[in-house]
Amino acid sequence: MGAAVAAPVRLSVRRDDGAVVEDLEWQLVPLGLLREARPWRTFRWFKGQQHYSGTYWSATMGDHVIYESRLELGRLLFADFAPEVRHIVAQPFLLKAGIDGKVRKHIPDYLLLTDDGPVVVDVKPRHRLEKPEVAVTLDWTREAVTSRGWRYEVWSEPDPHVLENVRFLAGYRRSWLFDPDLIATLRAADLDEMPLGDAFRLLPQSPRPLVKSAVLHLLWSGHVTTALDRPLSAGHVLRRAA
Structure with missing residues (x-):
């Protein structure tokens, strides 16, 4: 049974100018304010810390996005790779709710603005999901998020x-590094059902390393797709994206 959430849920957000706006009613907070939010927590580095923090340059954002663990970095990579994700906000807000007579607070890890609407994401290792305090937090956060008609996702270790x-393809995410004419030629080519190795050899008049990197950029950008559930190889068959 889920935790009993006392309405209204309140939200605090750090605006783009650094000012903090506190105790807004969750249901009434405009999405535009959250879209421009700065990370709620300040970035922390200290000797002996147990988590792995850093910044990742996101092609989706054209800017750096923070993460506080390797698992969060993994979710960030997946968000950056997903063509339906249009905007990424790290640590977007602080939620506060009355839970079973106690005031509870929680900072989700990411807010993703997608073609299908907003998605609030919490990243948790699978082994922590059954801990009672974690389960309660995720339950009431899910209830609050879905009450607004948004999606809520708890993300753990992927395949x-x-x-x-995805981590390998992210090395080819910076579009300005690729020759526009070469990219245009490959985009115009019929890559559907072509093995990846053949695509690398498709333009013999161009240096193969440049063609290979351009094809991998097209895989990153979603122009073509292929199965990613096994290590990439020359035999992987490309499919034109729908």
Whole structure:
């Protein structure tokens, strides 16, 4: 049974100018304010810390996005890779609610603005999901988020092959590094059902390393797709994105 959430749920947000706006009613907070939010927590580095923090340059954002663990970085990579994700906000707000007579607070890890609407994401290792205090927090957060008609996601360790392939393709995410004419030529080519190795050899008049990197950029950008549940190889078959 889920926790009993006392209405209204309140929200605090750090605006783009650094000012903090507190105790807004969750149901009434405009999405535009959350879209421009700064991370709620200040970035922390200290000797002996147990988590792995950093910043990742996101192609979706054209800017750096923070993460506080390797698992959060994994979710950030997946968000950056997903063509339906249009905007990413790290630590977007602080939620506060009355839960079973106590005031509870929680900072979700990401807010994703997608073609299908907002998605609030919490990243948690699978082994922590059954801890009672974690389960209660995720339950009431889910109730608050879905009450607004938004999606809520708890994300744990992904398929390791998919993660490594997305991490590899992220090396080809910076579009300005690729020759526009070469990209245009490959986009115009019929890559559907072509093995990846053949695509690398498709333009013999161009240096193969440049063609290979351009094809991998098209995979990153979603122009073509392929199965990512096993290590990428020359035999992987490309499919034109729908």
